[in-house]
Amino acid sequence: MYPAQILTGCGYRDGTVVYEAVYTMMHLHRHNKLAALFAPTSRIERLFNGSKEEKLQNVAPRFMLNESARMTWDRVYPFDELRVEDHQGLIIPGGTGIFNHLYFFSPPINFTRL
Secondary structure, eight states: OEEEEEOOSBSTTTSBOHHHHHHHHHHHHHTTOOOEEEEOOSBOOOOEETTTTEEOOSOOOOBHHHHHGGGOSSOEEEGGGOOGGGEEEEEOOOOHHHHHHHHTOSSOOOTTTO
16 A cells, blocks of 8 residues: 655646655655655646746646656556545645645545545
C-alpha cells in the first residue's frame, strides 16, 4: 500500500512546486516507498511566466495531468481514479497553483471522502 501524492501541474504559481514534489518522491524512494501520483485532468486556467512573475495571455491550453507528468518518471493517474481505501496516506506538495486548482476545482472535490 502506497501513499497518494496529488499534483496539479508543474510550477509554483500555476501548479505544484516542483522541488517539493520531487523531494517528496526522493525521500519516499530512499525509504523503499513510492507514491501513487494523481492529478486532475482539468485545464489550467491561470498560466504564469515564472521568470517574469506575469500572467501568460493567449497561449495554448495546458492541462494539469499532462503538466504534472513533466516532473516524474512514473505514471500520473487521473484524480477521479483515486480511491482512498487503496492508499495509506495523502501527500499534497505546496504552491499557489495547487491551492487555486483544488480550491476552485470544478466539479468540487469531496474532501470528506479523503
